[in-house]
Structures are given as C-alpha cells and as structure tokens.
Amino acid sequence: MKKVLFVCLGNICRSPLAEGLAIKISAELGISDQVTFDSCGTGNYHIGELPDERTRKNAKQNGLELTSQARQFDKKDFREFDYILAMDSANLSNIKKIDMTNQFDKIMGLMRDYDLEFKGQDVPDPYFGGEQGFQEVYNIIERSVRQFLTAEFLNGK
Numbered sequence: 001m002k003k004v005l006f007v008c009l010g011n012i013c014r015s016p017l018a019e020g021l022a023i024k025i026s027a028e029l030g031i032s033d034q035v036t037f038d039s040c041g042t043g044n045y046h047i048g049e050l051p052d053e054r055t056r057k058n059a060k061q062n063g064l065e066l067t068s069q070a071r072q073f074d075k076k077d078f079r080e081f082d083y084i085l086a087m088d089s090a091n092l093s094n095i096k097k098i099d100m101t102n103q104f105d106k107i108m109g110l111m112r113d114y115d116l117e118f119k120g121q122d123v124p125d126p127y128f129g130g131e132q133g134f135q136e137v138y139n140i141i142e143r144s145v146r147q148f149l150t151a152e153f154l155n156g157k
Contacts, residue, residue, distance in 0.1 A: 002035045002153075005077055006111065007095060008087040011041030011070035014123050014137060015087060016051040018111060020059060020066045021138075021145045031153045039068060040077065042094040046070040052127065058134040062142075078104040085111045085148070088122035114148040115140065 006018035019039040026032040050056065051066045059066045075098050077084065084107050086092035092110055099105070112121045123140050126133035 001033075002082045003080060004035060004037050004083040004085065005081040006037070006039040006085050006087070007042060007073055007091050008039075008123075009041050009043050009091060009125065010046045010127075011039055011043075011072070012046045012049060012052040013055045013125065013127055013134075014111075014141065015039035015041065016066050016068045016070070017055055017059060017064075017138065018085070018087070018141050018145055019068055020064050021142050022149065024064055025142075025146050025149055026153075029149055029154060031149065034153055035149075038081070040071045040073045042073050042091050044072045047072055054126070054131070054134050058131070058138055062138055073098070075099075078107070082107060083152070084108045085113075087111050088125070090122075111141065111144050111148075114151060115144040116147060117143070 006015040008014040016039045019037045022037045026035055047070055049070045056066050073095060078099060086095060092108060095108060110120060111123050112118055123137060126137045
C-alpha cells in the first residue's frame with residue numbers, strides 16, 4: 001500500500017481538499033485498495049481544526065465532504081510516505097529545509113507537476129480571496145490529483 005501526503009501552509013484549504021479529492025478519485029478509478037492519503041501544513045496555525053469553512057462549502061457544492069483535522073508536517077513523515085506533494089514552491093522549499101541531507105528528494109514534488117495544463121506552477125492559496133478562488137483551486141487540484149493517480153497507479157509508472 002502506497003501512502004501520499006499533501007502539504008500546504010495551514011492545512012485548512014488546499015491540502016485537505018487534495019486529500020478529499022484523492023480519496024474520491026481513487027475510489028472512482030478502482031485503486032483505493034492500493035493507496036492511502038493524508039494532508040498537513042508546514043505551519044502550526046490551525047492544528048486540530050477542520051478545513052476552512054469556505055473550503056468545506058465549496059467542496060460540498062462539488063459533492064465532497066471534508067472532515068480531516070489540520071496537523072503540522074513532521075520529519076517522520078519522510079519515512080511514512082511514498083509521495084509528498086506540496087501545493088506550492090514555498091511549502092516545498094520549507095519541507096526540503098527539514099530534509100537537510102536531501103535523502104528524500106525523490107519522494108517530494110509539486111502537486112501541479114501533474115497538471116498537464118500548467119505543469120510545475122503553484123496551486124494558488126484561496127485563503128484571502130473570494131468564492132471564485134476556491135472553485136478555481138478545486139478545479140486545479142481535481143485535475144492534478146486525477147492525473148497524479150492515473151500516472152502513478154494506472155499507467156504503471
């Protein structure tokens with residue numbers, strides 16, 4: 001069983017959405033028996049909280065229920081997970097600083113490394129924006145997670 005960790009700053013907008021979408025899409029693709037998911041933040045601002053109310057509202061409008069509780073990235077996560085996908089380059093950089101020996105470089109990357117439309121770009125943080133930003137982020141993450149699961153689990157990569 002492979003394990004995937006999604007990482008953003010506070011673990012209340014982007015990464016819990018990615019976790020929820022990955023659970024849903026892996027079931028749709030028939031691979032939920034091959035992979036598990038978790039999410040966390042590099043910051044400690046929201047530990048124990050549910051995802052942001054606007055994120056949950058947007059997810060619900062798209063048929064998705066988010067119930068995870070925020071937690072902070074821990075260096076033990078390097079050994080626990082097979083894939084660590086950051087939502088943006090700043091959070092990827094923060095994780096890489098924790099891995100001072102660079103021994104876990106192979107398992108780290110950006111969520112949008114799997115976005116065929118905008119490969120390698122950051123998933124924007126919708127926290128300070130309006131409702132449209134949350135839907136845009138939903139669309140980006142849905143597209144990226146679907147491609148990630150297809151590339152890594154269905155195409156025998």
